[in-house]
Amino acid sequence: MDPEKWKLTIASLTFPFPPWKVEPLSLSCLGHTDKTLLPLRCRQGRLAGNLSRLHLPLAGRYRFDFAGGDKKSVEVAPLEIGDSSWKIHYNQHGDRWRFDLTSQRQTLAKRWIKPLLPRSLHWIKQISGWLALTLHARGKAHATHFDMRVDGHKISLNDENYSKVLERLRLGLKLDATHGGQAWSGNLDVRADRGEALFLPIYLPLTDNPIKLRSSFLWNPSTRRLELQDLSVRQTGVGSVVGAGIIDNGIISGLTGGFQARLSSFYRLYVMPFLQGGTWQTLEINQGSANGRFLIVSGRPEKGRIVLDDVTLSDTEHRIGVNGLNARLYWQKNFHNHGKLFPTSWISWHAAHLYAIPVGEANVFLRLTDDDLRLIHTAILPVLDGRLRIQRLDFLNLTTTPQIRFAGDIETISLELLTRVLRIPPLSGTLSGNVPGVKYDHESHTLELEGKLTIEVFDGTVTVENLVVTNLFGPLPRLRADIHFKNLDLELITRHFSFGRITGKVEGHIKSLYLENWRPVAFDAWIETPPDDTGRHRISQQAIDNLTDLGGGSAAGLISRTFLKVFEDFGYDRLGLGLKLSNQVCQLRGVAPAPHGYYIVTGGGLPRIDVIGYNRRIDWPTLLARLKRITQIQTPVVQ
Amino acid sequence: MKNKLFAFPFLMLLGIASCVTINIYFPAAAAEKAADKIIQDIQKSGEPQTGSEPARIRISLLDLLGISSAHAAAPANLNIDSPEIRTLKASMQKRFPKLRQYLAKGWVGYANNGLVAVIHKNEIPLKQRAAVERLVAAENRDRKALYKAIALANGHPEWEDDIRETFAKRWIANAQSGWWIQETNGRWRQK
Numbered sequence: 001m002d003p004e005k006w007k008l009t010i011a012s013l014t015f016p017f018p019p020w021k022v023e024p025l026s027l028s029c030l031g032h033t034d035k036t037l038l039p040l041r042c043r044q045g046r047l048a049g050n051l052s053r054l055h056l057p058l059a060g061r062y063r064f065d066f067a068g069g070d071k072k073s074v075e076v077a078p079l080e081i082g083d084s085s086w087k088i089h090y091n092q093h094g095d096r097w098r099f100d101l102t103s104q105r106q107t108l109a110k111r112w113i114k115p116l117l118p119r120s121l122h123w124i125k126q127i128s129g130w131l132a133l134t135l136h137a138r139g140k141a142h143a144t145h146f147d148m149r150v151d152g153h154k155i156s157l158n159d160e161n162y163s164k165v166l167e168r169l170r171l172g173l174k175l176d177a178t179h180g181g182q183a184w185s186g187n188l189d190v191r192a193d194r195g196e197a198l199f200l201p202i203y204l205p206l207t208d209n210p211i212k213l214r215s216s217f218l219w220n221p222s223t224r225r226l227e228l229q230d231l232s233v234r235q236t237g238v239g240s241v242v243g244a245g246i247i248d249n250g251i252i253s254g255l256t257g258g259f260q261a262r263l264s265s266f267y268r269l270y271v272m273p274f275l276q277g278g279t280w281q282t283l284e285i286n287q288g289s290a291n292g293r294f295l296i297v298s299g300r301p302e303k304g305r306i307v308l309d310d311v312t313l314s315d316t317e318h319r320i321g322v323n324g325l326n327a328r329l330y331w332q333k334n335f336h337n338h339g340k341l342f343p344t345s346w347i348s349w350h351a352a353h354l355y356a357i358p359v360g361e362a363n364v365f366l367r368l369t370d371d372d373l374r375l376i377h378t379a380i381l382p383v384l385d386g387r388l389r390i391q392r393l394d395f396l397n398l399t400t401t402p403q404i405r406f407a408g409d410i411e412t413i414s415l416e417l418l419t420r421v422l423r424i425p426p427l428s429g430t431l432s433g434n435v436p437g438v439k440y441d442h443e444s445h446t447l448e449l450e451g452k453l454t455i456e457v458f459d460g461t462v463t464v465e466n467l468v469v470t471n472l473f474g475p476l477p478r479l480r481a482d483i484h485f486k487n488l489d490l491e492l493i494t495r496h497f498s499f500g501r502i503t504g505k506v507e508g509h510i511k512s513l514y515l516e517n518w519r520p521v522a523f524d525a526w527i528e529t530p531p532d533d534t535g536r537h538r539i540s541q542q543a544i545d546n547l548t549d550l551g552g553g554s555a556a557g558l559i560s561r562t563f564l565k566v567f568e569d570f571g572y573d574r575l576g577l578g579l580k581l582s583n584q585v586c587q588l589r590g591v592a593p594a595p596h597g598y599y600i601v602t603g604g605g606l607p608r609i610d611v612i613g614y615n616r617r618i619d620w621p622t623l624l625a626r627l628k629r630i631t632q633i634q635t636p637v638v639q
Numbered sequence: 640m641k642n643k644l645f646a647f648p649f650l651m652l653l654g655i656a657s658c659v660t661i662n663i664y665f666p667a668a669a670a671e672k673a674a675d676k677i678i679q680d681i682q683k684s685g686e687p688q689t690g691s692e693p694a695r696i697r698i699s700l701l702d703l704l705g706i707s708s709a710h711a712a713a714p715a716n717l718n719i720d721s722p723e724i725r726t727l728k729a730s731m732q733k734r735f736p737k738l739r740q741y742l743a744k745g746w747v748g749y750a751n752n753g754l755v756a757v758i759h760k761n762e763i764p765l766k767q768r769a770a771v772e773r774l775v776a777a778e779n780r781d782r783k784a785l786y787k788a789i790a791l792a793n794g795h796p797e798w799e800d801d802i803r804e805t806f807a808k809r810w811i812a813n814a815q816s817g818w819w820i821q822e823t824n825g826r827w828r829q830k
Contacts, residue, residue, distance in 0.1 A: 162760040162768065201769035273769045277734075277777030475730035478722060516725060 005030055013049075018116055022058065025049035040067040047076070054112035056082045070094045083107055098138040106131045108155065123164065129155035139179075146186075147176035155195070162198075169195035169206065183220040188213070201273035209265070211235045224249050231257065238265045245296070252299050260291035263311055279473050282316040288325065303332040305343075319473055324350025331368040342367060344376065356421045359383055364390075372396045384421070386413030386431070404447075406438035415457055428492065429457030433464075446470045460487035460505070476517050483510040487530070500543025501569065505533045520581060528576030528591055537604060540569045547577075547600050547611045550626055571605030577613075584620045588613055665801040669717040673789070674802075674809035677719060677728060682739075682813060684732040721792040727785045734778055746771055748819030748827055753786065753807035754779045758819055758827055782806070 005028065012023035026049065029042035042064055049058040060079035066072050070093060077087040084106040091098050108129045114121055132151045137143050152171035158164065170193055177186030193210035196203070204211070212234045218227040226247040234240040243257020267285040275281045288311030294304040311325040330343035345366045352359040360382030367374050375393040392407040415427040433453035440447050449467035456462075462485040470478040490502040508527035515521065529537070576591030577600050590598030594612045601611035618626075738755070741747040746763050750756040757775050760768070786806060790799040811820045814830050821827050 158761075162763075163772075165765055165768070167765055196765045198765045198768055200772060203766055203769055205766065273773070276770050276773035278773075471726065474726065475733050476722075476726040478726075516722065517729065 018054075019051040019056075020053045021051070022049045023052045025058075027062075041065045047079075051081065051112070053115045055115070056112050060086075081106070082109070082112070095141045096138070097140075099136070101133070101135040103131070103133045106133060108157075123159045124157055125160045127155075127157040129153060129157075129169070142179070144179045145177070146184075147174075149174050163200040165196075165198040167196045169197060177219075182222060183218050185218045186216070188215050188217060190214075201276065202270065203273065204269065209235050209237045209269070228255075238262060238269060239290075243294075252296050254298075255296040256294070258291065258293045261289065263288040263290050263308075266290070279475075280315075283320075284314050284316065286312040286314055288312060301331075301333065303330070305330050308347075318355070320352070320354055322349050322352040329366075329368060333370055335369045342369075356423070357383060357418070358421065359388075371398050371400065373398065383410075384413050384417040387411050402440070402442045404438060404440035407436055409434050410453065415455070427457055429455065429459075431455045431457075444470060445472070445474060447472060457488070458492040459489035460485060460507075462486075462488075477515075479513075479515040479518070481510075481513045483513060485509065485527075494543065500546055501540040502538070502543050502575070504535055504537040504572075504575075505530055506575075522582045524578075524580045526576070526578040529574040537572045537574075538569045539572050539575070539601060539609075544570070544601070544609060544611055547575075548613075550577075550600075550613070550623075570603065570607065570609045572609070573602045573604035575601040575611075579623075581620060586618050586620050586623050588616055588618060665795075665798050666717055667801075667805065670802060670805040671809060673717040673719045674806045675813065677724075677785075678806070678809055678813045681728065681731045681735050682815075684735045686739075717789070718792045719789055721788060723788040724785065724792060727781050727788060731778065731781050731785070734774065734781075737774060738778060741771055741774070742815075742818045745819055745829070747775055748821060749810045749814050751807055751811070751821040751823055751825070753803040753810065754782055756821070 007026060007028040009024055009026040010022075012021065013025050014021055025047065027045060027047050029045040042062070045062040045064070047058070047060050047062055050056070051058055058079070058081055060076055062074065062076040062079075064072075064074040072090075072092040074090040075088070077089075079086040079088060081103075084103055086101065086103045086106075089098075089100040108127050108131065110124060110127050113127055114124055130153055132153070133149070135146075135148045137146045139145065150171075150173040152169065152173075155166055155169040155171060157166045172189075172191045172193075174189040175186065177184045190213045191210065192204075192206050193212075194207050196205055196207070198204070213232070215231040216229045218229070219225075228243075228245050228247070230242075231244060232240060232242045239259060239261030241257055241259040243255060245255030245257070246253045263285045264287055272281075275283065289309045290306055290311075291309075292304060292306040295302045306327070306329045308325060308327040308329075311322070311327075313320070313322045313325065315321060325347070326349070327345070327347040329345040329347070331345075332342070335342065345368055346363060347366065348361070348363040350361055352362075362379065362381045364375065364379045365377040367376050373395040375390060379390040379393070381388040381390065388408060388410055390406070390408040392405060394403075394405040396403040396405070410431060410433045413431040415429045415431055418431060419425065419427045431453075433451075433455070435449060435451050435453070437450035438447060439450065447469045449464075449469075451465075453464040453467065454461055455464070462483060465482045465484070467481045468479070486507045488506050490504050490506055493506075494500060494502050506527050507530045508525065510523050510525040513520065513523040574591050578587075578589040580587040580589075588598070590600045590613055591602060592599045594610070597612045597614040598616075599610055600613050601609070603609045738747065742749075745759055746757060747755050748758045755775050755778050757763075757771055763771055783803075786803040787796075787799050789802050790796050811830075814820050816830050818830050819827050820830050
């Protein structure tokens with residue numbers, strides 16, 4: 001061996017941490033070596049090797065000096081790892097030491113990133129960008145201080161399916177830790193403030209909404225306890241979470257904190273992606289803020305509070321909307337509250353709507369425990385000029401098999417107003433009723449009404465029973481119901497349409513009504529003069545013409561062409577008409593059989609006029625066209 | 640002789656059995672016609688000239704008495720008119736204007752298995768990726784349910800695969816030029 005030069009080749013060098021293995025590693029020293037001190041000093045050394053697990057070649061210059069008594073130093077610089085340049089310094093004085101490592105620009109490449117963290121990064125398909133890294137550690141025998149800074153620039157990566165993607169991300173990480181007593185204490189600071197990220201379905205525009213995480217920590221390696229203090233996660237323009245907690249062996253023993261959010265952006269980034277493609281994808285939160293507190297114990301939420309402030313919620317499909325929503329919601333896992341009163345939650349809003357029906361200002365008081373939500377006071381919701389009184393409303397097992405219990409009353413809603421907002425022909429009268437129960441089946445999305453709805457209209461009553469609504473907010477809502485009516489005043493009914501005036505009472509039913517998308521598919525309807533009706537029975541010329549037309553009679557307009565035109569109206573004995581719709585065909589029947597047809601109106605008094613229908617089956621579209629012709633809505637009179 | 644006597648009723652039974660064996664074949668031609676009808680109805684929604692104005696709830700008496708376009712007569716031999724089918728079709732019609740945009744951009748294509756697939760994922764802006772994926776997932780849920788519903792509506796649950804196959808061909812046949820379709824060998828190409 002030349003004393004001026006030496007060369008050492010190590011077949012394999014193994015570390016318990018990255019880069020794990022260098023094989024082989026050759027070290028050589030060129031000159032300037034004091035023979036007597038060999039091999040304690042080298043001023044111009046060269047090294048070359050291979051980081052075999054990371055598939056990176058290694059080459060560099062080094063010098064070391066172990067000859068200065070209790071002073072020792074090692075410097076490796078520049079150290080070329082792949083196409084990146086590193087610097088390593090190590091100094092020791094007595095048992096005090098210090099270690100520095102810097103890399104100005106380490107290019108990210110799949111071939112070494114994946115083996116570096118094989119468990120957490122195996123999914124990476126492509127990666128680019130670069131890192132700058134500085135690491136500083138010092139100690140007295142054992143390490144007592146450590147700090148690290150990593151800056152990532154233009155980091156782009158994706159998996160095979162592009163379901164996890166980063167694009168031109170800028171990332172900063174700062175970590176410092178000091179050892180004192182049994183534990184390490186320190187600070188962590190991570191920020192991602194440029195670029196975009198996608199973790200399906202969540203998309204993060206980090207340039208617009210940068211994320212910062214900060215925390216102080218205390219880490220005890222012997223008990224494996226991590227205490228987090230002043231933990232904060234902030235996203236500009238979205239919100240923040242602050243808190244403190246204890247993690248034992250990777251399980252959250254306790255975590256408490258608060259949060260605040262700008263709901264419009266929070267909703268857009270973190271809620272909407274989960275609604276895409278579903279029934280509620282058109283729901284939007286336009287304004288409002290939220291804040292609250294939470295407590296997690298033994299890995300499970302224990303209690304929480306959310307305050308919502310001035311929230312506006314809308315649906316571009318106009319199904320629901322709420323304005324000026326405020327709420328204070330307290331949730332607690334256990335109902336028992338250690339002798340204290342259970343906090344009452346409330347929701348209030350300034351105005352709301354369900355489809356076209358407006359709901360006025362209201363306050364609703366609730367109790368939220370575990371998986372249930374219960375109304376605790378009768379809620380009164382103004383609906384037009386009437387109101388909906390909800391005596392009972394429970395949502396149970398919300399996250400598993402939702403059940404709804406409901407009981408309430410509808411109190412005197414004016415039909416004039418209701419029909420106006422629904423843009424259906426104006427009716428006068430009131431809607432009221434009692435709903436003793438509502439059943440909801442979450443699998444078939446079916447709401448079933450127990451009890452009867454009573455509508456007081458046209459001086460009589462209409463009752464709705466067996467009301468079942470499927471897919472209320474879905475693409476094709478379906479409704480089934482049985483409807484009965486009694487004592488309706490025909491004069492009031494006919495006044496609303498340009499049908500022609502008829503006086504007298506009617507009763508009847510619409511059984512097995514089935515609507516899809518709010519349009520009839522099937523029903524069995526019957527309307528007739530009640531046998532005991534003793535009132536005046538008069539029918540106008542126009543009404544006779546229209547009924548004749550409806551029944552397919554050919555006498556339409558006949559009256560006006562004969563001497564009968566001098567009579568404005570005629571007396572009648574009974575009238576009755578049945579319509580049964582199925583398979584796009586409507587079957588018609590009248591109050592009594594007539595030769596080749598059926599009587600729709602049997603005359604009474606003189607001159608006697610009967611209206612006879614001849615068509616027993618009419619195509620539904622044809623009948624609709626006739627109805628359209630004869631039920632032109634008269635301009636409603638607003639008083 | 641004894642054997643003959645024994646064999647006679649046995650043969651008779653066999654005869655009866657063979658008489659009542661009825662094979663119901665999948666009505667391929669009718670299925671194609673039915674598929675075309677459904678596909679064309681769906682693809683009609685959101686055609687550029689009609690725009691994609693959001694559905695608005697407007698109820699009038701005539702609407703209440705009106706007839707929905709979903710009730711058009713079904714072609715002979717295959718029933719495509721059940722509440723489930725109508726619901727699924729309405730759902731797909733509502734989704735189609737958005738799907739059409741993705742088809743036109745080449746982000747989504749008609750796959751050879753009767754479903755849609757996200758293609759050219761790297762070309763989709765990150766911001767829109769989630770929406771595209773979710774829309775495609777929802778569309779595929781409806782499509783699978785539709786094939787099943789048609790089979791059930793015709794009393795032949797075992798036809799589901801045939802119906803799906805028929806639809807796969809008809810979606811591709813009804814695709815507009817410029818949209819991406821998947822050939823039987825799995826390769827994607829622009830129609």
